Amino acid sequence: xxxxxxxxxxxxxxxxxxxxxxxxxxxxxxxxxxxxxxxxxxxxxxxxxxxxxxxxxxxxxxxxxxxxxxxxxxxxxxxxxxxxxxxxxxxxxxxxxxxxxxxxxxxxxxxxxxxxxxxxxxxxxxxxxxxxxxxxxxxxxxxxxxxxxxxxxxxxxxxxxxxxxxxxxxxxxxxxxxxxxxxxxxxxxxxxxxxxxxxxxxxxxxxxxxxxxxxxxxxxxxxxxxxxxxxxxxxxxxxxxxxxxxxxxxxxxxxxxxxxxxxxxxxxxxxxxxxxxxxxxxxxxxxxxxxxxxxxxxxxxxxxxxxxxxxxxxxxxxxxxxxxxxxxxxxxxxxxxxxxxxxxxxxxxxxxxxxxxxxxxxxxxxxxxxxxxxxxxxxxxxxxxxxxxxxxxxxxxxxxxxxxxxxxxxxxxxxxxxxxxxxxxxxxxxxxxxxxxxxxxxxxxxxxxxxxxxxxxxxxxxxxxxxxxxxxxxxxxxxxxxxxxxxxxxxxxxxxxxxxxxxxxxxxxxxxxxxxxxxxxxxxxxxxxxxxx
Amino acid sequence: xxxxxxxxxxxxxxxxxxxxxxxxxxxxxxxxxxxxxxxxxxxxxxxxxxxxxxxxxxxxxxxxxxxxxxxxxxxxxxxxxxxxxxxxxxxxxxxxxxxxxxxxxxxxxxxxxxxxxxxxxxxxxxxxxxxxxxxxxxxxxxxxxxxxxxxxxxxxxxxxxxxxxxxxxxxxxxxxxxxxxxxxxxxxxxxxxxxxxxxxxxxxxxxxxxxxxxxxxxxxxxxxxxxxxxxxxxxxxxxxxxxxxxxxxxxxxxxxxxxxxxxxxxxxxxxxxxxxxxxxxxxxxxxxxxxxxxxxxxxxxxxxxxxxxxxxxxxxxxxxxxxxxxxxxxxxxxxxxxxxxxxxxxxxxxxxxxxxxxxxxxxxxxxxxxxxxxxxxxxxxxxxxxxxxxxxxxxxxxxxxxxxxxxxxxxxxxxxxxxxxxxxxxxxxxxxxxxxxxxxxxxxxxxxxxxxxxx
Numbered sequence: 002x003x004x005x006x007x008x009x010x011x012x013x014x015x016x017x018x019x020x021x022x023x024x025x026x027x028x029x030x031x032x033x034x035x036x037x038x039x040x041x042x043x044x045x046x047x048x049x050x051x052x053x054x055x056x057x058x059x060x061x062x063x064x065x066x067x068x069x070x071x072x073x074x075x076x077x078x079x080x081x082x083x084x085x086x087x088x089x090x091x092x093x094x095x096x097x098x099x100x101x102x103x104x105x106x107x108x109x110x111x112x113x114x115x116x117x118x119x120x121x122x123x124x125x126x127x128x129x130x131x132x133x134x135x136x137x138x139x140x141x142x143x144x145x146x147x148x149x150x151x152x153x154x155x156x157x158x159x160x161x162x163x164x165x166x167x168x169x170x171x172x173x174x175x176x177x178x179x180x181x182x183x184x185x186x187x188x189x190x191x192x193x194x195x196x197x198x199x200x201x202x203x204x205x206x207x208x209x210x211x212x213x214x215x216x217x218x219x220x221x222x223x224x225x226x227x228x229x230x231x232x233x234x235x236x237x238x239x240x241x242x243x244x245x246x247x248x249x250x251x252x253x254x255x256x257x258x259x260x261x262x263x264x265x266x267x268x269x270x271x272x273x274x275x276x277x278x279x280x281x282x283x284x285x286x287x288x289x290x291x292x293x294x295x296x297x298x299x300x301x302x303x304x305x306x307x308x309x310x311x312x313x314x315x316x317x318x319x320x321x322x323x324x325x326x327x328x329x330x331x332x333x334x335x336x337x338x339x340x341x342x343x344x345x346x347x348x349x350x351x352x353x354x355x356x357x358x359x360x361x362x363x364x365x366x367x368x369x370x371x372x373x374x375x376x377x378x379x380x381x382x383x384x385x386x387x388x389x390x391x392x393x394x395x396x397x398x399x400x401x402x403x404x405x406x407x408x409x410x411x412x413x414x415x416x417x418x419x420x421x422x423x424x425x426x427x428x429x430x431x432x433x434x435x436x437x438x439x440x441x442x443x444x445x446x447x448x449x450x451x452x453x454x455x456x457x458x459x460x461x462x463x464x465x466x467x468x469x470x471x472x473x474x475x476x477x478x479x480x481x482x483x484x485x486x487x488x489x490x491x492x493x494x495x496x497x498x499x500x501x502x503x504x505x506x507x508x509x510x511x512x513x514x515x516x517x518x519x520x521x522x523x524x525x526x527x528x529x530x531x532x533x534x
Numbered sequence: 535x536x537x538x539x540x541x542x543x544x545x546x547x548x549x550x551x552x553x554x555x556x557x558x559x560x561x562x563x564x565x566x567x568x569x570x571x572x573x574x575x576x577x578x579x580x581x582x583x584x585x586x587x588x589x590x591x592x593x594x595x596x597x598x599x600x601x602x603x604x605x606x607x608x609x610x611x612x613x614x615x616x617x618x619x620x621x622x623x624x625x626x627x628x629x630x631x632x633x634x635x636x637x638x639x640x641x642x643x644x645x646x647x648x649x650x651x652x653x654x655x656x657x658x659x660x661x662x663x664x665x666x667x668x669x670x671x672x673x674x675x676x677x678x679x680x681x682x683x684x685x686x687x688x689x690x691x692x693x694x695x696x697x698x699x700x701x702x703x704x705x706x707x708x709x710x711x712x713x714x715x716x717x718x719x720x721x722x723x724x725x726x727x728x729x730x731x732x733x734x735x736x737x738x739x740x741x742x743x744x745x746x747x748x749x750x751x752x753x754x755x756x757x758x759x760x761x762x763x764x765x766x767x768x769x770x771x772x773x774x775x776x777x778x779x780x781x782x783x784x785x786x787x788x789x790x791x792x793x794x795x796x797x798x799x800x801x802x803x804x805x806x807x808x809x810x811x812x813x814x815x816x817x818x819x820x821x822x823x824x825x826x827x828x829x830x831x832x833x834x835x836x837x838x839x840x841x842x843x844x845x846x847x848x849x850x851x852x853x854x855x856x857x858x859x860x861x862x863x864x865x866x867x868x869x870x871x872x873x874x875x876x877x878x879x880x881x882x883x884x885x886x887x888x889x890x891x892x893x894x895x896x897x898x899x900x901x902x903x904x905x906x907x908x909x910x911x912x913x914x915x916x917x918x919x920x921x922x923x924x925x926x927x928x929x930x931x932x933x934x935x936x937x938x939x940x941x942x943x944x945x946x947x948x949x950x951x952x953x954x955x956x957x958x959x960x961x962x963x964x965x966x967x968x969x970x971x972x973x974x975x976x977x978x979x980x981x982x983x984x985x986x987x988x989x
Contacts, residue, residue: 006607013598023591042602051606108731165792166861168840175862373572380567394603408600415587423586432583435565520573522580
């Protein structure tokens with residue numbers, strides 16, 4: 002619903018809630034939990050509960066009221082002890098086990114339940130008695146109560162909800178409820194404790210799916226619509242096991258398939274638990290950066306070792322082969338040793354997949370490149386001089402409109418796609434487009450007056466710097482200035498005394514004034530062939 | 535002259551900046567397109583400088599680098615000062631006031647002009663006098679408050695919903711169990727309670743003075759918030775009719791040991807209130823758990839430290855009490871009023887900051903009653919505030935006690951002096967020990983809190 006919502010953000014070693022207006026309040030971390038400032042916060046929502054992982058030392062759970070808890074609260078360690086609690090109507094022997102539970106603060110529904118305690122020993126055979134369960138453990142973490150399940154008389158082997166022990170103080174409960182009064186539905190069979198802190202988590206088909214730091218080859222998943230229930234049997238080994246120390250490198254939740262990547266393979270999970278299958282998509286470059294994985298309208302994009310790939314109905318295909326391969330296969334443009342730190346987002350306004358990479362020689366993901374889905378073309382590398390990017394996300398405003406943000410190293414989030422052409426006035430956005438004309442490269446040409454069309458602005462100018470000659474021609478010392486208040490202009494001849502002729506003309510369009518818009522609509526350059534030299 | 539090089543893309547969404555093989559025309563290779571986007575403006579294509587960026591948070595996160603952000607698609611109802619948008623408390627008296635989310639300002643709520651609208655005086659003072667409004671007047675679920683409504687000029691009890699902009703009649707309470715025991719106008723809603731995303735409410739049916747004895751009848755209903763349908767809980771109604779559950783009407787509800795508990799009362803001198811439990815959907819009818827003291831009426835229940843506490847009010851001659859039931863089924867009295875005067879009472883049991891808070895009234899009568907707030911930590915009681923003497927000193931009207939409501943980790947509690955004084959205060963405590971005045975008015979007559987509207 003528009004107007005609702007808030008953000009959960011990481012600022013270094015702290016977590017915050019943040020209003021839609023950007024007012025942050027630090028969240029209280031559970032005792033013993035730390036946040037690693039070198040890692041990024043990840044999360045997934047299920048059933049109005051947000052699971053957070055990545056940077057916290059343990060997987061956390063944020064309820065709708067801003068309370069952070071450990072997701073994996075230890076289950077009760079000891080079994081309850083059953084005995085007669087006095088006169089009643091029960092006759093026979095029983096077994097019991099119990100869980101810890103947490104209620105929603107408003108609806109009072111149970112929204113979290115631990116795995117079971119060990120099963121009690123069979124009670125002595127009661128005769129016209131009520132049943133007492135003692136040794137009900139007090140949870141170390143904050144819980145709202147303990148839920149006790151027992152068998153029917155016998156003891157039977159199936160457990161049914163028997164009684165709740167409200168609060169986290171009492172250790173004994175006595176209840177004379179007969180078998181017919183037990184819960185009609187057997188005790189849940191999908192409870193379980195998360196085996197370790199999650200590194201990755203996504204929501205897919207009403208379950209959470211994740212990879213832990215400890216068992217990197219296993220894909221774990223929850224019970225249906227239970228963010229807290231991670232049964233020990235709910236995992237899928239992603240082969241080849243032990244192939245490397247990284248294991249699963251990315252999760253790609255498409256409509257009917259969950260992509261699970263390793264560095265050199267892509268698998269997919271199909272079906273619905275328990276009837277799921279793991280199918281190899283191919284021995285193809287898989288994701289190398291978990292945060293580069295973005296699913297856009299059932300197409301999964303990710304950064305592979307040698308480029309960006311899309312996995313869709315047509316299989317896995319590179320989308321960089323023809324145009325920008327050197328970006329990913331040479332060290333000229335980006336610091337490839339930090340590819341595993343890359344992060345990406347979907348920029349809906351531009352319909353573009355935007356990927357942050359570290360500039361060559363740099364140690365932060367301070368550049369980004371954009372694959373425009375409509376044009377099927379890459380633009381970039383982009384940069385800002387206002388801040389150093391550290392993360393990215395797609396958020397939603399009070400009107401329900403999604404917008405991308407970039408988090409910076411100083412603790413700010415920056416909303417993209419603003420109407421202004423300014424990154425906050427710290428420094429102008431450097432619009433820097435370099436185009437090379439290779440037409441008939443073996444033919445030396447004279448480059449005549451350039452006619453240019455630009456979108457008309459109220460003020461401002463565009464600098465155009467020609468370089469005429471061969472591929473290594475130097476930029477001309479005197480650039481051309483185009484008045485942006487004119488939609489069309491006839492500029493000077495490109496060939497100069499210093500560069501009278503050349504086979505190739507390279508043009509650099511540059512506009513770096515803060516908050517100055519600039520649009521190049523086209524240009525025309527008459528050329529006069531001079532012959533082959 | 536050879537053909538000129540043309541790189542035009544007027545109005546076609548983007549310059550054709552294709553890296554072409556050298557033998558093709560136009561051989562145009564984009565080397566760099568820094569901070570350029572394909573312009574999707576309706577006036578033309580081309581390459582445009584990208585849009586700027588502005589800070590979402592004007593103050594840097596103190597912890598350091600902004601290393602991740604997630605959008606949470608619901609607002610936090612429990613922490614309005616720091617998280618999403620919502621409306622605050624709805625407090626009613628002379629009109630209905632809406633407390634702002636940051637608890638800083640009152641504004642008149644349009645709910646007062648809505649139809650249906652809350653009718654605070656239509657029922658919860660039966661059989662009590664106007665001094666006690668401490669039972670819940672509504673119940674909150676995400677995005678809505680359910681309350682006892684009043685529709686037009688017809689005085690019948692109805693369940694209504696308020697979502698912040700519109701009030702809607704959800705269900706009229708079905709006619710009383712027994713023809714002649716009371717007409718629609720005598721059906722009231724005594725209290726609300728929510729657990730497991732289900733609303734429970736208790737009604738009082740009939741005029742207590744008409745039949746005497748156990749003459750206040752009642753029922754308990756479940757309101758399913760998904761379908762907003764009412765279902766009676768238990769086959770038996772409460773009251774002195776044949777087969778009825780003795781002990782008056784259900785006055786307070788609680789959830790304990792997997793059961794819904796209802797505590798009744800009438801304040802008739804010969805009637806002892808009773809405590810019942812039921813497992814909705816499992817049990818056919820209510821189970822009697824305990825019979826109280828004659829001429830008492832239960833007022834309030836709360837689960838505190840894993841035990842069920844319930845308070846009573848006394849009509850004549852004996853002291854009201856607070857009792858508890860343990861998880862092991864053991865009953866005991868934990869506090870007895872020093873007063874045995876008419877209407878000495880305990881009510882308003884609420885848990886805040888791991889303390890059980892409540893009020894104690896030690897006498898009654900015009901201008902003579904004393905209302906004190908206490909806390910209990912499981913072993914000791916501590917008086918925290920003498921409401922009458924601190925906030926209404928010198929007034930002569932009876933002290934009316936509203937209902938306490940938890941909001942943002944604090945408990946809010948309205949009190950007012952009935953005519954001729956009409957003054958009122960809204961008290962707040964975040965710890966159960968100290969109370970501050972959030973608002974006071976000479977004329978508002980704050981009867982109670984309808985609830986908290988949470989998104």
